[in-house]
Amino acid sequence: MAKIQDILGGAVAVAKGMGITFREMLQPTITEDYPDGPALMQERYRGGHELQRDENGMEKCVACFLCAAACPSDCIYIEAAENTDQVRISGGERYAEVYNIDYTRCIFCGYCVEACPTDAITHGHSFENASYNTATLVMRKENMLVQIPAGVKPPVIQAPAAASHGH
Ligand code: SF4
Ligand code: SF4
Incomplete structure (x- = not known):
């Protein structure tokens, strides 16, 4: 049965x-x-990182290191520098002079994005990152920083080396 x-x-x-x-x-x-x-790509796809700017064209990253602290792969490297009257890069006290993410170690978990208090670091949709040369897999600030929006003029943006020291 x-x-x-x-x-x-x-x-x-x-x-x-x-x-x-x-x-x-x-x-x-x-x-x-x-x-x-x-x-x-789906809207929430976690692709290559982007470093965002605010509505004035200033960099949103204020070099607080919270993303680096949250990263389980320990693959974010930041060097902070102070904004001055002559050189103002971000809206906060400090900005990231160097901001690297090592893509040979990043697991695209998104913890850095979640940890960021200023929404400076986000995931874009880029994904074609394969390379035969691992040296090219260290993403630098220059690779990740978004363009200044058209028509926006940031208050003062100068390369630190070119800054004058008088008022
Ligand atoms: S996505 Fe994850 S592993 Fe990659 S940098 Fe951000 S916190 Fe680190
Ligand atoms: S990306 Fe965000 S969390 Fe990381 S240092 Fe910059 S402001 Fe802080």
């Missing part, structure tokens, strides 16, 4: 499974044509 029930149960399961298969066969295909066509 138990055997007949097993056989019937199995037949029902097979019929159910095949029903799903046949139903899906009639749906339109959603295979993406990458790399011949663009890859479609």
Whole structure:
């Protein structure tokens, strides 16, 4: 008796499974044509990092090191510098003179993004990061910093070396 029930149960399961298969066969295909066509990313996809600017074009990063402290891979390296009257890079007291993320170690967990109090570090959608040379996998501030928005003129942005010391 138990055997007949097993056989019937199995037949029902097979019929159910095949029903799903046949139903899906009639749906339109959603295979993406990458790399011949663009890859479609979900909104929350955690791709390459971006360092953001505020509405005045200033860098949002204030070099607080919270992202580096939160990083489980210990792959964020920051050197902080003070903003002055002559050189103002961020809206806070300090800015990141150097900001590197080592992509040979980053696991794209997003903890740095969550830890950032100023929303300075975010995940973009870039993903084609493979390289035969690991030296190219250290992302520097210059690689990650977003452009100043068109039409926005930051108050004072000078390269630190070019700063004058008088008022
Ligand atoms: S995504 Fe994760 S591993 Fe990568 S830098 Fe941020 S905290 Fe570190
Ligand atoms: S990216 Fe954010 S958390 Fe990291 S140092 Fe800059 S302000 Fe702090």
